[in-house]
Amino acid sequence: MDINLRFFSRLGQWATNLFAPKSPLKSESDDAQQGLISLKTIANQYPLQIGQGQLNEAVPTRPFYSSDRFIGREPQLKQMADVINLWRNHHGEISAIVAPAGAGLSAFLGYMPTLLQQIQTDIEHVIPTNAKALPDTWLIMSFYQAPLSAFAAITNLCYCFNIAPPPNISDSSITDTIYAINQQPPQLIIIDDLHKLMLRMMGNNQALVTFATIIMETRKHHCWILGCEKYAWQRLSAQYQITHFIKHIINIDYFNAQELASIQTQQLVELGLISTDYLEQNPVEKPNNHSTETQDDTSATDVNPYDEQLKQLHSISQGHPKLAALLLQYSLTHQADITSDNKHKTDICKINSSAIQECQDNDLFSLAEIYVHGGLRVEQHAHIFAQSIEQSSLQLAYLARHGLIIAQYSQKDFAQHFYFITPTLTKIIASHLVNNNKLFN
Amino acid sequence: MDNSREALQAFLDIISFDRILSILLLCLTAWLFLVLVQFCLNQLNNKLPKYRLIWNRSYPFVRLFVWLCVIIYSIVGIIDPHENLILAVVGSISIVVGLATQEPAKNMIAGFIIMLNPPYRVGDMVTLAGHYGEVIKLEWSVTWLRTFDDNTVMVPNAEALKTAVSNANSGALDEMVVVKFSIPMAADLQKAIALAREATQCSPYTFLNKPIIVNLSNDYSFGQYQQIITVKAYVMDVRLEKKFVSDINIRVLSAFKNAHFYDEQQTSPT
Numbered sequence A: 001m002d003i004n005l006r007f008f009s010r011l012g013q014w015a016t017n018l019f020a021p022k023s024p025l026k027s028e029s030d031d032a033q034q035g036l037i038s039l040k041t042i043a044n045q046y047p048l049q050i051g052q053g054q055l056n057e058a059v060p061t062r063p064f065y066s067s068d069r070f071i072g073r074e075p076q077l078k079q080m081a082d083v084i085n086l087w088r089n090h091h092g093e094i095s096a097i098v099a100p101a102g103a104g105l106s107a108f109l110g111y112m113p114t115l116l117q118q119i120q121t122d123i124e125h126v127i128p129t130n131a132k133a134l135p136d137t138w139l140i141m142s143f144y145q146a147p148l149s150a151f152a153a154i155t156n157l158c159y160c161f162n163i164a165p166p167p168n169i170s171d172s173s174i175t176d177t178i179y180a181i182n183q184q185p186p187q188l189i190i191i192d193d194l195h196k197l198m199l200r201m202m203g204n205n206q207a208l209v210t211f212a213t214i215i216m217e218t219r220k221h222h223c224w225i226l227g228c229e230k231y232a233w234q235r236l237s238a239q240y241q242i243t244h245f246i247k248h249i250i251n252i253d254y255f256n257a258q259e260l261a262s263i264q265t266q267q268l269v270e271l272g273l274i275s276t277d278y279l280e281q282n283p284v285e286k287p288n289n290h291s292t293e294t295q296d297d298t299s300a301t302d303v304n305p306y307d308e309q310l311k312q313l314h315s316i317s318q319g320h321p322k323l324a325a326l327l328l329q330y331s332l333t334h335q336a337d338i339t340s341d342n343k344h345k346t347d348i349c350k351i352n353s354s355a356i357q358e359c360q361d362n363d364l365f366s367l368a369e370i371y372v373h374g375g376l377r378v379e380q381h382a383h384i385f386a387q388s389i390e391q392s393s394l395q396l397a398y399l400a401r402h403g404l405i406i407a408q409y410s411q412k413d414f415a416q417h418f419y420f421i422t423p424t425l426t427k428i429i430a431s432h433l434v435n436n437n438k439l440f441n
Numbered sequence B: 001m002d003n004s005r006e007a008l009q010a011f012l013d014i015i016s017f018d019r020i021l022s023i024l025l026l027c028l029t030a031w032l033f034l035v036l037v038q039f040c041l042n043q044l045n046n047k048l049p050k051y052r053l054i055w056n057r058s059y060p061f062v063r064l065f066v067w068l069c070v071i072i073y074s075i076v077g078i079i080d081p082h083e084n085l086i087l088a089v090v091g092s093i094s095i096v097v098g099l100a101t102q103e104p105a106k107n108m109i110a111g112f113i114i115m116l117n118p119p120y121r122v123g124d125m126v127t128l129a130g131h132y133g134e135v136i137k138l139e140w141s142v143t144w145l146r147t148f149d150d151n152t153v154m155v156p157n158a159e160a161l162k163t164a165v166s167n168a169n170s171g172a173l174d175e176m177v178v179v180k181f182s183i184p185m186a187a188d189l190q191k192a193i194a195l196a197r198e199a200t201q202c203s204p205y206t207f208l209n210k211p212i213i214v215n216l217s218n219d220y221s222f223g224q225y226q227q228i229i230t231v232k233a234y235v236m237d238v239r240l241e242k243k244f245v246s247d248i249n250i251r252v253l254s255a256f257k258n259a260h261f262y263d264e265q266q267t268s269p270t
Helices: A006-019 A028-033 A039-044 A052-057 A074-088 A105-110 A112-124 A150-160 A173-182 A204-218 A230-240 A257-270 A277-281 A297-301 A307-317 A321-335 A361-373 A378-384 A389-401 A423-435 B002-014 B017-047 B049-079 B083-100 B102-116 B157-162 B189-202 B238-258 B263-267
Strands: A036-038 A095-099 A137-142 A187-192 A223-229 A248-251 A350-352 A405-408 A418-421 B125-128 B131-138 B142-147 B152-156 B175-184 B213-221 B224-235
Touching: A036 A039, A036 A321, A039 A321, A039 A350, A039 A423, A074 A095, A074 A112, A074 A223, A074 A248, A095 A105, A095 A230, A105 A112, A105 A187, A105 A223, A112 A137, A112 A187, A150 A173, A150 A204, A173 A204, A204 A230, A204 B189, A223 A230, A230 A361, A257 A307, A257 A321, A307 A321, A321 A423, A361 A378, A361 A389, A361 A418, A361 A423, A378 A389, A389 A405, A389 A418, A418 A423, A423 B049, B017 B049, B049 B102, B083 B102, B102 B131, B102 B142, B102 B152, B102 B157, B125 B142, B131 B152, B142 B157, B152 B157, B175 B238, B189 B213, B189 B224, B189 B238, B224 B238
Parallel strands: A036 A350, A095 A223, A095 A248, A137 A187, A187 A223
Antiparallel strands: A405 A418, B125 B131, B131 B142, B142 B152, B175 B224, B213 B224
């Protein structure tokens, strides 16, 4: 029996219209009063989107690579220390740290100097062996744009070592570059955002192969650590078999409930809502603090008054630290008077993700490419989708208007506007793209 | 005479108003249940399009099961006829229906076989009775295809068992697409293969989890030898097949033109 659902779909539309709010223009505060926050509102909280004077009201900003308030990740830090020690013991191999966008990969890489200090301290307490010393210099960097030729790849790598790049490409350019790099004093080189080196444009294939060759040939002398986004890593693995060349792969995921609670407790302390006593209760904080401090029995048994909110935060943000920070601050600011006594009873705003549900297939394809590339310029988007720059510009502007991506505008040329996924929405957007068959695990 | 009267009375008892009403109510309930199931499956399709083939494929089984249950319960639970009457009615109906509906019955049996041992499922891209398209509905007696020209084609199920069926994706969302390009013999072979591979890789519709294969062969046509580059790549979603073919053509041909593969051919006398 064939079933015609037209009547039911109309019935569904009628029911939706009946129960939908009558007011066509809904404000942020209306949503907040209903315990909701839209994707657009979340995007508007990003520092680029608001005036400089309001920066302090948004998510607190810190230096990009900083070891401040580093929380958790003990197994990964141990793996990292092992990798560096292997390199010191003449078993140098390329290592990669793979994490989903927004899980704190850059923060992890920013913690490397502290880790190196710890390794140095450990070295000083052991009997000297024939192991290499730790490198005097270390470099942490992220490429601004992907190379589209072997020459561009060589040039970029030469700049890492302050070597003059060859004036033009020749048969011996790669060999000469490898030789020159191996003549430099040993260095620890951390490349963040490896996915920014991969671009779906002609020429990038050869550039990546050249890049990989030089890194492979210098891995014994220099310690290379690469940081890459999870889905971009999947593409690199499938198309370039990158896992064949990289021996140590360290995986990082979003924070678990306990780790996220530690981060948010710190935020609550900064907002002046709870005392610093609650910070000392949490065992996941201060990973480098090996001393066992005896805590006051009474403070140890105190329950954080925001415990319920912290659980809600983990459930809604799914462990995304930036999103959790934003949700906490927004919920406290918009749902209750922050100075009132019952502020710890405030529910955390839930996310209204209807904007992404409305996206068409071509929008989702655009989002997937922007996500995997870590951002795209208008001209790159036009090239990838084989369409005009004007079409790309309009499509990206549409996505930006819904808060799914954020624009960095170029003053000179609209084709150079740079669009990237709203950092607080990476998890939500990636999940939607996976469900819609646009990203693959 | 008494026996005839008893038989007539028994038959009249069967078609009593209560029983007919009960059967109608049962059918209505089953229909509403199927509507609900299809509504839920559509919602799941919207929420998780990645798994749309699984949801769509389950519906024909649910429908078959529900209607079989309705028929069996109507006969055994509601009508509950005498054994002799069942045999007499079934025998008579079988002869009449068998003669009158030979083709539909054949299609229904074929549909049942297709459900049990499916050569294709809902969502597959198949060539069936000369038509290529996506299976959008699998019914007892017919299969519905939607072609890339947006035509809906109804193919009797018996046809599927009688002829060869070509299935492009066999239950997966991705599907291999083959595109061929001709280049002059003088063109640099290795460069052509590398360009074709990279251009295909650059398409946003290419399913990168599976390999891109580029093969080379040659052909003699229009009085000259040509090299044939065959690109085999997977598209992310079967519905994007034609778009993908078009995209690969644009990219690979642009790359070949930029590499001046066709310059000599255009200027040389034929």
